[in-house]
Amino acid sequence: MRSIKHKIDICAAVAHVTIKEYLVYRSHMMVSLFVGPVYFVVQFFIWTAVYGDGGALVGFEYEQMIRYFGITALLGYVTWNSADWNLSMLIRTGRYLTFALRPLNHRFFALSQKIGHRLLAIGFELIPCTFIFILLFGIDMRPSNIGWFVLSVALAFFMNFYVNYCLGLASFWIVQTDGIRYLYALLSTIFAGALVPLVFFPVSLQFIQFFLPFQYISYVPVMVFLGEYRLGGFTLSIPAIVGIQGAAVIVMFILSEILYKSAMKRFTAVGA
Amino acid sequence: MKKFFNIYFTCIKTAMARALAYRLNFVLSMLIALGWNALFPLVTILIYGAGASFPGWDFYEVLLIQSVFLLSTGFAFMAFNGVLWSTMHHIREGSFEIVLLKPISPIFFMIAANFDPECVGMIVGGTVLFTIAIVHTGVASVMAVGQFLILFTAGFAVMAGINMLMAATSFKWVGNSRIPEIFDSMMEFGKYPATIFPKPLQGIAAFVFPVSMIGFFPAQALLGDLEMYMIISIIPCILFMLFGIFMYKHMIKLYEGVGG
Numbered sequence: 001m002r003s004i005k006h007k008i009d010i011c012a013a014v015a016h017v018t019i020k021e022y023l024v025y026r027s028h029m030m031v032s033l034f035v036g037p038v039y040f041v042v043q044f045f046i047w048t049a050v051y052g053d054g055g056a057l058v059g060f061e062y063e064q065m066i067r068y069f070g071i072t073a074l075l076g077y078v079t080w081n082s083a084d085w086n087l088s089m090l091i092r093t094g095r096y097l098t099f100a101l102r103p104l105n106h107r108f109f110a111l112s113q114k115i116g117h118r119l120l121a122i123g124f125e126l127i128p129c130t131f132i133f134i135l136l137f138g139i140d141m142r143p144s145n146i147g148w149f150v151l152s153v154a155l156a157f158f159m160n161f162y163v164n165y166c167l168g169l170a171s172f173w174i175v176q177t178d179g180i181r182y183l184y185a186l187l188s189t190i191f192a193g194a195l196v197p198l199v200f201f202p203v204s205l206q207f208i209q210f211f212l213p214f215q216y217i218s219y220v221p222v223m224v225f226l227g228e229y230r231l232g233g234f235t236l237s238i239p240a241i242v243g244i245q246g247a248a249v250i251v252m253f254i255l256s257e258i259l260y261k262s263a264m265k266r267f268t269a270v271g272a
Numbered sequence: 273m274k275k276f277f278n279i280y281f282t283c284i285k286t287a288m289a290r291a292l293a294y295r296l297n298f299v300l301s302m303l304i305a306l307g308w309n310a311l312f313p314l315v316t317i318l319i320y321g322a323g324a325s326f327p328g329w330d331f332y333e334v335l336l337i338q339s340v341f342l343l344s345t346g347f348a349f350m351a352f353n354g355v356l357w358s359t360m361h362h363i364r365e366g367s368f369e370i371v372l373l374k375p376i377s378p379i380f381f382m383i384a385a386n387f388d389p390e391c392v393g394m395i396v397g398g399t400v401l402f403t404i405a406i407v408h409t410g411v412a413s414v415m416a417v418g419q420f421l422i423l424f425t426a427g428f429a430v431m432a433g434i435n436m437l438m439a440a441t442s443f444k445w446v447g448n449s450r451i452p453e454i455f456d457s458m459m460e461f462g463k464y465p466a467t468i469f470p471k472p473l474q475g476i477a478a479f480v481f482p483v484s485m486i487g488f489f490p491a492q493a494l495l496g497d498l499e500m501y502m503i504i505s506i507i508p509c510i511l512f513m514l515f516g517i518f519m520y521k522h523m524i525k526l527y528e529g530v531g532g
Binding site: 027031035038039049050051058179186190 | 300301304307308311314315318319321322323324325326327445448449450451453454456457458460461464468469470473
């Protein structure tokens with residue numbers, strides 16, 4: 001119990017320092033107040049034109065589709081992180097050594113940092129943009145079940161963090177991970193469901209998504225928000241898909257643990 | 273004039289040599305750029321694949337707009353994109369004096385020295401998509417090709433203006449790597465048929481921030497659907513580019529060499 005409290009204290013301290021650090025760059029974050037709504041306006045008119053007189057498209061009504069893109073845009077503010085780039089840079093420059101010497105697991109430190117960073121984003125990006133979407137576009141931003149939705153968003157955040165951290169860990173083996181990171185970004189953009197709902201893809205591609213991390217970062221929480229989940233010919237209840245999402249996060253956590261321990265054995269603190 | 277050409281071609285040769293020094297990275301970067309290109313019309317492919325459409329537009333007409341947009345951005349990124357990142361780096365480090373000390377126009381030097389050959393991937397991808405689209409849509413007439421080339425050049429001028437404006441912004445908004453996001457978001461309006469947007473937005477995209485000229489208007493020329501207002505909007509495109517250059521030069525005058 002004392003150990004858990006100690007960990008929470010460390011997490012809170014690191015998150016607090018991160019918030020203070022990034023408050024200096026708050027104008028950078030506030031770029032989202034312009035960029036997010038502009039991207040959304042484009043999506044709004046694309047789908048307004050596509051739906052024309054109404055009807056449904058691959059099971060999505062017009063209003064659902066608009067809500068889908070609204071919540072997708074907002075979700076990114078909560079789940080985004082650059083753990084891959086940060087870790088890769090530390091390893092490449094040899095600065096990881098200063099973290100290896102600390103009596104603290106770097107992954108936990110990085111996670112605490114990202115929690116702080118995203119808490120700041122909630123204040124400077126998420127809340128203002130939510131109001132813009134509600135007041136300007138009249139979008140219904142009420143989730144079908146707030147408890148499941150908050151849990152799913154938290155799991156999406158952890159999933160994105162562990163995946164990115166694993167990509168960063170690749171630097172212990174291949175030093176320059178830009179190619180892998182860009183490739184992941186490409187696949188993630190396609191298969192997380194941010195461009196278009198995954199049900200637009202061929203069924204076989206949809207089914208594969210159950211075994212890849214992408215849908216758990218965006219598509220799943222968005223569908224939990226909408227209150228119905230379907231993919232690859234399956235229709236699952238919200239508790240069932242959030243359960244699968246939780247299991248996927250645990251698998252990713254274990255994978256990152258294995259990679260982290262394996263990487264520590266290779267670390268020579270040489271730098272580049 | 274000959275001096276400028278010589279310097280520019282020397283810079284291109286240097287950029288090529290630099291890129292080819294890391295051949296694997298160069299090839300990978302081009303392949304990834306090609307992958308991103310494949311992603312470019314994905315939404316359109318999936319929309320039409322689901323049996324829906326943009327009213328009044330068939331799939332290949334939309335693909336033509338998007339391929340022209342991709343070609344224009346590919347050429348513009350190759351010529352100008354590095355100016356933003358290089359300017360941002362110099363401002364943050366306080367090393368822009370090195371550029372100012374050169375016995376040549378700083379704006380020309382920044383453009384020439386930051387030629388980016390890795391954007392070839394975008395141009396190749398754009399060319400493939402353009403070829404696929406044009407085979408299906410056909411070309412309205414020989415005159416349409418001439419109109420296309422004029423409007424495509426105007427679109428390139430818009431892209432030049434956008435890049436110069438971004439670089440100028442980085443003088444004041446030091447180290448903000450999100451500057452391109454602002455302009456990228458506004459360029460989204462140029463990727464789709466302008467007719468899906470309301471009239472006021474169409475007007476802005478034609479005359480104020482003329483992103484319709486990047487893809488939509490040149491594609492309309494090829495399809496034989498050119499309207500007079502599209503030709504008139506060449507003027508704001510040129511003004512936009514001149515404004516970008518003016519802003520960059522103005523920011524150079526304000527530069528104080530503090531660093532960060």
